[in-house]
Structures are given as structure tokens and as C-alpha cells.
Amino acid sequence: MTKCPICNREKTPSLPFIEGICIECYLAKKPIEPVRLKIKRCKVCGAVFLKGRWEPDPSERVEALAAKEAEKALKKRFGPYGFEAMVNWRGDKFKAQLFGNEGSYSMPIEVIIEEEKTICPTCLYRRSGSYEAKIQIRSNSGSVDKRTFDEVMKIISSFSYDVRSSVVSIDELKEGFDINLMDKASAKIIASAIADKLGGEVKTTYKLISEKGGEKRTRLSISLRLYSKKGGELVELNGEPALVVRRSGEPAKVILLPSRREIKLSKIEPNALKPFSGEAHEATLQAVLPDKVIVLLEDFSTEEVPISSVFGGTDMGKYLLVESENGRFLIKREMVL
């Protein structure tokens, strides 16, 4: 039976020995130094520089990184005695666990996070007011509504930090809003995503802003004119009836009713879309046959529509019967404004 020569306690799986004495006596003789972690923190926005890049919302990651750092230090020190180390953040302190063939032992460990206060590149640009690119969001209707603004913000925030952090500032204007960006590449990526999702016309121009020592600096200006077309709007494209479809997370598109062809709204010239000139009637689906459906109209008459002209599935319920020179189409009511 092994006993600690200092405290006279027996060796057990919860009291392993190191260098012939129990771990507690060992730690009393040779305490664990606090583990130090140096980080850079932006004093303006609080972003933290971790693993080569700036993290905007670093709270959990700093603790995870500190725990890793402490683990490394413990493995280095106790590895030679046959111990593995694990360190966890417990919400208010770090807890370390040593475990090996000899047994395991838990203890608190002090981790000192040393912050170097600095300013991250985004805030630096924001302060100096210098930016390389601008996306101007405008609308055919003359103003951009709150919902569109929110959708644009959602699209921007869906990008990786590298892309979205290039947004320096947003100027809200009467006729729309301007997004100022640090770099041209991110501006192009963001603008094309917005045009894709919301449907719009993109115009790109470069403007010379300064010429220092033969080096030309240009500012990229991307003008994005969004269509005021709403999802569910019935329109005509080259004389064919069509339906505008907007689903969140998908590019806005137009479905041509006769051919069922789908075209991205961003691929269509804005003046190519005309208001729908045919007729539309409320209808209730009554029966589904192998090749056609039968609907009841409000005047209690019935009509037949081929299955190939039905949009939105063939559940019983409310539909809109659309009549035009190109034929009759039945669209699920909730798909149409």
C-alpha cells in the first residue's frame, strides 16, 4: 500500500501520486502557474482577433480558446507523468481534470486573458470614412420600403464574416439607401446576391477618387434598381400571363403560365413586365380527374381546367381561375396577391 510521506494519505483513483507523493502535496509544493492568453480586442466594436481573423461576437470563443490553451499547458506539464488533461469553462471559472492510469483529479485553474486594446480594420475604415465601394439600393416605385431594407440586411448577414464585415456604414435616404463597403470584391458578391433574391437591374461604374504617386484609386459604385413587383403579382411577359414568385431564401422569379417556364426576375428587363390584362375569378376546386380538374365559380357555374394548367397542387380549396388569350390557368389562391 502506497502512502504519501507528507500527509500520510493512501493512494486511490481519486488521489493519484506524482513523484512519490500525493497530487495535493505535489501541487502545494509546485503550484500550477496561471495560464495566460493574449488577445487583441477592438475597443470600438468589441471584436476579437482570433486565429488570424476578427470575430465580431467572440464571447464563447475566447473562453473555448482559453480552455484549449490551459489544456496545452497542463498536458505539457503532466503528460510525462502519464496524465491527460481536459479544461472546461464553467460559466464563472475554468475547471481542469487530469486523468490517466493512476487515477483522476479535478481542480480549478486560473486563466488570465490579457487584452490588447486596438481598433479592428472595419472600425478603422469606418472612422476614416474611406471606402472602396458603394451599393445604391433604389426602387422603381421611387422609395424602398422597410421590408425590403430588412430583407437586404438579412441577405448581408447570411454571408461569412469576411464578406459581411466589409460593410462600413449604411446611409438611409429618401429614395432608398446606400451601403458603403471596404472592398470591391465583397460589394460585387453582396450586390449580385441582392439582385438575385429581390430581382433588380444592376449598373456598375468606377469613379477615380485619388491618384497618389501614380497609383490610381477608384471607387466602385453599384446601382441596384429593385422592381416594385411583389410576390403573387399577376403580370404579362411578352404577352404571356405570368406570376411573380418570391420565397424567402430563393431568387425572385417569374413563372410563365402557358409553358410553366421559370425565369429569374433579375434576368428580365424591367419594362418587359406589363400588368396582367386578362380576367381572374375566384374558384373552388371540386373534383380531380386523371387529366383535369373541375372548379366551381362564384356564379355556381363549373369549369374544367387541364391538370397541366394547375399551379400549386390539386388540394381541394380556393383557387384563382385566370383567363387570357393564351388559355385558362388555375392558381392556388394563396400564391396570388
Ligand SMILES: [Zn+2]
Ligand atoms: Zn500528500
Ligand SMILES: [Zn+2]
Ligand atoms: Zn471594431
